[in-house]
Amino acid sequence: MKRWMLLFLIVVSLVLPQASSAAEQQCFEQTGFCTDGRFLEYWRQNGGLEVFGYPLSTIEIVYNQDSQMHFLTQQFERARFELHPEFAAPYDMLLGRLGDDLLRYRNIDSAMLPREAGAKAGCLWFETTGHNVCNQANGLGFMSYWQNHGLNDPKLDAFGRSLQLFGYPLTEPAIETNANGDSVLTQHFERARFEWHPNQSDQFKVLLGLVGKESQQLVYGESSSLSELTLVNNTLFFTADDGVHGRELWKSDGTEAGTSLVKDLKVGAEWSGIYELAAVNQGVIFAVNKQDKDYQLWFSDGTEAGTRLIKSFGPNAKINNLKTLGNGSIFWVNDAVHGIEPWYSNGTETGTYLLSDINPGLADSAVYNNYGSYWVDYAPIAGGMAFFAQNIQIGNQIWWTDGSIANTRQVSRLDKSGGMLELEALDEQHLIATSYQNTTMGVWNITLATGEQQLLASYLIIATTRNPAPVVQLTQAGGMVYYLSKTQNGTITLWQTNGQASQTIQPNLQGYKAENLLAANDQLYVKLISSHGIQAGWWYFDSSKGLTQLTPLPLRIQASNNGLLGWESIAGGLRFYSSNGPNQALRYRSSVMGKQTSFPDTANDRFFAIPSFQYGTELWYNDGSTLRMVKDIHP
Structure with a gap:
């Protein structure tokens, strides 16, 4: 650290004399600040008081957000001067x-x-x-x-x-x-x-x-740290920090008056511990971490009186992967008796129970990855939920539940030495799954009722990459499941299947390469790049008509009730686009400008957590034609 500071001071000393050690200095009693050196020379040569006004600061090193570098800077009433000694005059002084x-x-x-x-x-x-x-x-x-x-x-x-x-x-x-x-x-x-x-x-x-x-x-706004946006009918539940109560449970109907704190679970400005929500039975179930002393499951109907503890699971429970199922939620938890197993809750204590001790005893049935954590890939199908789980006797398999103990059962009978990665419903009777074994990954068609399984295609695992899976992004649309396949040399290709091995094929992408897939309104959308690596925007695709361009912009798109929403990340902001129907053009609607580093969190096509310069990250609402901020929760 000392060496870095010494180097920094040497660099600064090489630059500062040009601005601060010159013989002539001009001070202005109107503002109480002076300017000198190259700053004063530039000020005089290019308009002086009329164009730039009086100085409002000293000459100091300031971080430039756009270039992400530090420069000697001075603020004037009508301009900001930045000294760039690497450029020849007069461009050694740049105006903000x-x-x-x-x-x-x-x-x-x-x-x-x-x-x-x-x-x-x-x-x-x-x-x-x-x-x-x-x-x-x-x-x-x-x-x-x-x-x-x-x-x-x-x-x-x-x-x-x-x-x-x-x-x-x-x-x-x-x-x-x-x-x-x-x-x-x-x-x-x-x-x-x-x-x-x-x-x-x-x-x-x-x-x-x-x-x-x-x-x-x-004045740049404080962020309210919005998270866990979850829509229940027309009410949005989420967590937010108003600067007074800490991050707590809130609700909104899309109006400022209808946006309010539900309950202060942990009185004071500290985080309440809420970290995951799921829509259930006219309200939300949510997980609470009591500073690792107790993991709890709660329910809220949007009122303070109706926000209550369902069940405490203890200090090592780590409740995760809440997902709406019927009138309740499936989730995974370690109750210190059964290991990490699938549970179900309808929002009441009596309606909260273990679905099945799939890996008996203290062992976990959750499927672990190579980085010390586990994941769950849910696939809604036939009024229930398909998911992966492991058992020491049968290995990683597909299971299905409708939320009852009686109807929680094993579906697949794949080789127990293999592992599972992705799961997608082809229709109400069939699942498409990826399973790896040794050096290959297979794409399988699994019949839900009988467990009958058919290998559709197999691919070599890419051993040299951080993510070695050669098959990713299983996506169902129009009676097909599509996916991307990666080869050893980095080539990415699009595949489609109708559940038959003979019909598991590569569609013609007209020389483009697929980068991302999205299904919306039963239509497949593909983000493409050219053979030279140039972005070609989003296209919609079906097996009979082929490719049709939707937009040349490399947007982040998502489904809406009437069509699509699109987000374009630009320097210092987001641009919002939407369409008026399936496969119709995405039209620019409005922008929100802020220190944007990622795309907005969203509950559906109406509510978004978006950062802006003026308000920080707050709740915004899509009214169909533009965006408006709902409320400045953290003023």
Whole structure:
């Protein structure tokens, strides 16, 4: 650590003299800050007080979120200066995109705003962003101001100098309320905001907004740590932290007034221990970890009085994999008597019971992977649930239950030395499963009623990769089960089966390679890449018509009641798309701008946990045409 700090100080010392040790320094009593060196020189050469305003900070090392690097930085009323000594002057000083930053704070995605039809007479037309810049009076206005100010670089023409200083226009002119509370005609640029003040003298009819001051005063929201979004009829249950009660159980009907804390299980600001939810019987069952002293199962109907303990399982129970089944939930737990086994609960103490001690005694029937944990792959079928479990005598097999002890039974009779990975229902009578043994993996058709099994295809296991499974993403759509197969050389191919070995084949993907699969409204969607590794977006596919492109964008898509939802992750935000029906085009709806690192958590096609600059991660609602925030739970 000491060596790293020494190196850091040496680097800083090489840069700082250019800004802070110069002989001349100019201080401003209006704000109490000074500037000097290259910062002062750039300020004077490119517009001074009129363009940049007074300094609002010292010259200091600041982390840039966009580039994820540190730079010597100084904030001014109308700009942010960043020193880049690796570039030659005048580009050793770069201006922050404060005009765009302020738009993004308001969740305005400028790149997706409507474009103007084209050039207007007497105006400057910017094809890149689709906006005109015009004057508001004879010879006066935004166009004249833009043309008469620019970066001091004699190598550029007048247009280039202005473009370097202000950037492209991002919006059309519109009436907005500025920082002083005045309603003025405003147009946003990448690095500035132009304001029209018709009652001022000609020299001051166009003023630059105080974008530096405003960006410095922005308040970035606290995240409410939303998790476990679970929809029950029209009520969403989830966990959230409002900054007062810790992370507790909440509910929402999609309105601010209808979003509230259900119960404070652990009084105070600490986490209550809730970590998994499942929809059951007009409410939710959820697991609670009492700081590893006791694992508990609870039920809530959405009222404080109706939120109650079902059963305590002890300190090593580790309740997991809650999944709705009928009027209750299947789950896995170690009750210290039977090991990790499948249980069922309808939300009452008497209705909570062990389904079967599949691996008798203290041994677990949960299937373990190579990383010290276990997984469960459920497949709803025939009014019940198929799942994997292991027994020391019969190995890893497929089981089925309808939630009763009497109807919990073994289905498959595969070789006991093998292992199971994925499970998918082909129809109400047949399951498609992958099972590995030695160096190969088989794809099997299992008849639910009789356990009859047929090997459909086999593939060599990829021993050189972290995930050696050569078959992944079993996906049912249109009476077929599709999957991706990976070969030793990394090639990924799409396969389909109708449950017959002779009909387990590779569909024609027209030279593309499959990357991801999704089933929605009984239709298969495939995310493709070209043979050169270039993203080709999403396509829908069926065995008779082949491929049809849905969107060229590499979205994360999910099913909705009427069609599809799509999410595009961009620098500093998410773009939301939706379609009006199956296989119809995905249309851009709106954006939420924030420090986005992953796609939003979701319960269905209506509720989402989305981060934004202004509010942090909060609950948002899809009303069919746009997104709106439900409530700022953690103000």
